[in-house]
Amino acid sequence: MSEKITAPLISRVITDDQCIACGACLSACPPDNVRSTFNSFRGAFEAEIVSPESCVGCDKPCDSVCPSIAIDFVKARAAINRGNPDDLNPSRDGWIRSVQLGWSSNYRDDGVSSSGGVLRALVANSLKVNRPVVCLAVDPDDDKLKPRLLTGIEDLKFVPGSIYHSTSFAGAIDLIRMADRPVMLVAIPCQLAGILQYISTCEKNLSKNIEVIAGLICGWMFSHHSLSAFAKYKEISEPIIDARYRGGDRVGKLKLITQDKELLFDRRDFKSAQERIDYRSSFSTDYNRLRCRGCEDHLNMLADVAVGDAWLGRTSTKKISVVVARTSVGESMVRELESSGQINLEPSSFEDLIESQSRNLVFDTIARKINKQLKEAGKKTPQYTYNDSDGIVSVSFLDRLQFNVEMFFRRIVRKKHFKLYRVLMVVRHPLLLLRLLLDIISLRK
Ligand SMILES: Cc1cc2nc3c(=O)[nH]c(=O)nc-3n(C[C@H](O)[C@H](O)[C@H](O)COP(=O)(O)OP(=O)(O)OC[C@H]3O[C@@H](n4cnc5c(N)ncnc54)[C@H](O)[C@@H]3O)c2cc1C
Structure with a gap:
């Protein structure tokens, strides 16, 4: 008797516009039956199952790594812990050891960096100390944006500033695996969640190839x-x-x-x-990608250090980054950069983070409301697991109206x-x- 094909859940993730092309399922699929592709209806990169018939008899590892099905932040964080138990206990809104404002004299005004150039300074420093960097970069030969392994400071010129439109992150896991020494990983929250979920589920060994993670704070990504x-x-x-x-x-x-x-x-x-x-x-x-509208991790909880724009009343005339050290590794890396004069820092606070990003983003209010409505409509949305008692939101009549108007306009765009x-x-x-x-x-x- 022939075995019944049971489609993996990621096929629902894809059709319900929850895929972000992080590449985790591509790495997890034993017969290489998933690829990254550009979907012209949604104007975005996403995963595609090459031949559904090949999913026969498979225990669907793709589902177990997909951060749009479920992401357990505590488990993913534990997979890359470097021995400090303090880093395992999340506070409200993830792991926050310190919040600072920062800028790099070298990179803030280079015309590429989008905020204070702190992330660029972190990348530059990593390359200077001979630690390779896995990040989105441009291939000088074919001018395409893809995850790349950078090995020398001269590679910095191929590193773009913030890319706000959809790109495929597939390939980063292979680069981490191929690296001959531990790397710095630079990623937006969903990409990072996919990579770490893959490592904690399928290839625990790979965690030793990541020395430090620099993350971008990310509100959303536009479709093409x-x-x-x-x-x-x-x-x-x-x-x-x-x-x-x-x-x-x-x-x-x-x-x-x-x-x-x-x-x-x-x-x-x-x-x-x-x-x-x-x-x-x-x-x-x-x-925006629908997945971005329902993202409940804008502040990049899994990074050692997360960097965003500090749009504060008192700093409105300057490009300044908000720098959130989340782990001991992140904290010491930021301090090191300050003491060697590569970045300037001044004390800041969680309140500044709220002012710079908005309450909705910091507390994921809109995202939670959108996810609740999508769930009610029978759509696939990520199951987020974290220590958070504020997770429950109520959806008002106005919220429902806004959501329906947004979905109507999204259809016209698509x-x-x-x-x-x-x-x-x-x-x-x-x-x-x-x-x-x-x-x-x-x-x-
Ligand atoms: C999609 C997106 C949404 C954003 N939304 C917010 C927001 O809501 N609030 C906020 O404060 N800041 C947001 N930012 C800005 C981001 O946090 C800044 O890039 C960060 O402050 C670092 O700035 P920088 O000047 O130090 O470095 P930059 O020079 O701007 O950053 C360069 C580094 O980021 C990497 N990178 C760029 N784009 C991407 C991408 N799409 N995916 C993965 N890696 C990438 C590059 O490879 C490089 O390593 C967003 C950025 C992106 C890409």
Whole structure:
């Protein structure tokens, strides 16, 4: 009798738009039956099961590592603990040993780093002390963004600043395995969760190849549709190869890169309501990956040190990073950088973290509400396990309305009805409509 095919749960993760292309399932699948692919409907990289028939008789290790099915932060953290029991006991919102503000004199204003350049300084220091780095980087030969193993300081020039649109993280686990000495790993929260979940479940040995983890604080990632929409509104016909959302300063210019041009758009200096509308209708949260909207780990709980932008009232004119040391390893690495003069630090607090990131992000309020509604609708959402008594949220009528409006707009984006989206955006935001009317009146005069 032939064995019945039971599809792995990750197929639900993929169809329900919860995959983030972390690459954990690719490594876990014994017959290499999962690959990373670009889904043009969702405008994002995700996993794809090559041949569902090959899932016959398999005990589905892909499911056991997928951070969009379940992620146990305590287990994942324990897998890479370097012997300090203090690092195993999470406080509220994960492991926080200290919060500081920081900036690097070398990298803050290099035109690449998106905030105070602290993460870049950490990467540079790691390379200087001969510790390789696994991070997203550009291949100088084919100009593609992929996880790479950097081995020398000269490789730093191929390390991009923050990449806000979907990319595939697949391959990082292979690089950690291949490294001939322990590495620094740089990752956003979902990528890191996938890697550590894979290590704690399938290949515990690999933990010794990771010496330190530097994480990015991450609010969300756009789908590629945002770029296509912007190109359409701006009548850019050549395909956009890459985009830099930040450049020059705190908000910065949007740089679109085509085969032979770099196009710069100012993000603040809108000359007309039309431009403002184009911008708003290309970069709204309707373009975010659904998985990002339900992410309950924006502050990168599994990193040794997590770095983000310190958007504080008192520092508003400067590019400064907020630096969260989460483990003893992270804390000593940050102190080392300070004492050798590579970064400047000043004391900060959890309240500053809330001011810089917003309560919604720090306490994952919106994410939890979205996940609750998705669950009610029978969709797959991650099961997060952490020490947290504030996990329960109530969903109001207004929350449900907002969620349904967002899902409606997301469908329009995914069907690439960008012009319709722009019109509806104006209807949705009366202020935009008012500005447009004022522009039309002043043109007539
Ligand atoms: C998708 C995304 C969302 C973000 N959202 C927030 C937010 O909500 N709040 C906030 O404070 N900051 C956010 N950031 C900014 C991020 O925290 C900063 O990059 C960080 O402060 C480090 O800044 P830096 O100037 O020191 O280094 P940068 O030079 O900006 O960072 C470079 C390092 O980050 C790595 N990297 C860049 N993009 C990615 C990516 N997509 N995935 C994995 N690694 C990557 C590079 O390989 C490199 O090692 C986001 C960044 C990204 C990529």
